Amino acid sequence: MSDQLPNRAPGEGGTARPYDALLLLSFGGPEGPDDVVPFLENVTRGRGIPRERLKEVGQHYFGFGGVSPINAQNRELLDALRKDFAEHGLDLPVYWGNRNWSPYLTDVLREMVQDGRRRIAVLATSAYASYSGCRQYRENLADALATLEGEGLALPRVDKLRHYFNHPGFVEPMIDGVLGALESLPEKVRDGAHLAFTTHSIPTAAADTSGPVEDHTEDGEGGAYVKQHLDVARVIAEAVAQRTGRAHPWQLVYQSRSGAPHIPWLEPDICDHLEALHGDGAPAVVMVPIGFVSDHMEVLYDLDTEATAKAAELGLPAERSATVGADPRFAEAVRELVLERAAKERGESPEECWVGLLGASHDLCAVGCCPSRSPRPAAAGADSPYA
Numbered sequence: 001m002s003d004q005l006p007n008r009a010p011g012e013g014g015t016a017r018p019y020d021a022l023l024l025l026s027f028g029g030p031e032g033p034d035d036v037v038p039f040l041e042n043v044t045r046g047r048g049i050p051r052e053r054l055k056e057v058g059q060h061y062f063g064f065g066g067v068s069p070i071n072a073q074n075r076e077l078l079d080a081l082r083k084d085f086a087e088h089g090l091d092l093p094v095y096w097g098n099r100n101w102s103p104y105l106t107d108v109l110r111e112m113v114q115d116g117r118r119r120i121a122v123l124a125t126s127a128y129a130s131y132s133g134c135r136q137y138r139e140n141l142a143d144a145l146a147t148l149e150g151e152g153l154a155l156p157r158v159d160k161l162r163h164y165f166n167h168p169g170f171v172e173p174m175i176d177g178v179l180g181a182l183e184s185l186p187e188k189v190r191d192g193a194h195l196a197f198t199t200h201s202i203p204t205a206a207a208d209t210s211g212p213v214e215d216h217t218e219d220g221e222g223g224a225y226v227k228q229h230l231d232v233a234r235v236i237a238e239a240v241a242q243r244t245g246r247a248h249p250w251q252l253v254y255q256s257r258s259g260a261p262h263i264p265w266l267e268p269d270i271c272d273h274l275e276a277l278h279g280d281g282a283p284a285v286v287m288v289p290i291g292f293v294s295d296h297m298e299v300l301y302d303l304d305t306e307a308t309a310k311a312a313e314l315g316l317p318a319e320r321s322a323t324v325g326a327d328p329r330f331a332e333a334v335r336e337l338v339l340e341r342a343a344k345e346r347g348e349s350p351e352e353c354w355v356g357l358l359g360a361s362h363d364l365c366a367v368g369c370c371p372s373r374s375p376r377p378a379a380a381g382a383d384s385p386y387a
Helices: 033-043 051-057 070-087 105-114 131-150 168-184 204-208 223-244 270-279 297-314 328-345
Strands: 021-026 094-098 119-124 157-160 194-200 250-255 285-288 318-320
Touching: 021 070, 021 105, 021 131, 033 051, 070 094, 070 328, 094 105, 105 131, 119 131, 119 328, 131 157, 168 223, 168 285, 168 318, 168 328, 194 223, 194 270, 204 223, 223 250, 250 270, 250 297, 270 285, 270 297, 285 297, 297 318
Parallel strands: 021 094, 021 119, 119 157, 194 250, 194 285, 285 318
Antiparallel strands: none
16 A cells, blocks of 8 residues: 555455454443443452552542543444445444453453454554553453363453554544544644644653564654554655645644553643743644544543643643544545455455554564553464464
8 A cells, every 4th residue: 555545445355264244353442430430440450559549540430420431432433334344245243342341351252252253353442562551351361261171161252353453444533623623723723733632641661662573663752562563653744634635733642651651652742842931932732543433432531621721721722622432534544454364364465554653563462562561361373273
């Protein structure tokens, strides 16, 4: 694929063989005030965080009625996937399971086995390489498979679809989102607006060891995680410049930091960046959450609440562009990813769809890819105990 966004018109039909199901695997979130602390206990299990501290952390959720929007957004994506598959003659049932809240991954995998599913493609709602965005999902899959094995069930084979950060069906909706956000700015500041591409901050140590071993760094350059985000940001910025006739200055920044303050995390933080932009005389800014698939809590609170309040305090006109969500082009991309991987599993050589400079990501996570500090079994990779 060239660096230009391609015109894509996938044909009707196609077979997902050898796959007999797709699993949408996500993070999960509380759906009411009583769910917030138990949900956070699931997220932080093993870290020894006191319940009272979790109640403090949960204030972000309580401010939205104790409901994270992520589950509702996953239901919308689930509907979009089923609709797209049906309209294009792809006979593949789609299930949905979460790591940290109902419907739980283990329960859904059990249901899939009982439904006779034996070869499962997995789409994680995280587009980039990192421990928390990839390997941790694979560890959760291994945990679930171990539970089913202990119950005496026949284990299915699970294959995680490749990272889709640079698939045009993920990138194109974000380009449109930036264009729409620019149009929402006052006309007098629109042409000079800066683009702040945002993603979840992670510890620099985790960033440096993200992706395959050959992408690891020892100098704080961020490994595959940073490299992939920069590539997507550049593609979007160049597409926006081409369509508007105006090049907007841009930078990759971070948000949603958590953890001990003495541990280095990726910087700059979005609010610090807004202060720097204001100090440099930037007339306006568009915050572009390229690191997030949908408008979940990190977007609604950290950008729409905190960062927007900071911009207002500074008198800096700011808009936030849309995430991909259940955009039909993303559903189309998922179908393409399933058909691409299925063809490879059948020994074929399908065209891989991507934009930017990095090419299509790997299908199988190699040994040493996105390692954790405490090694645990992980499914759907070269080191999987469930090959």
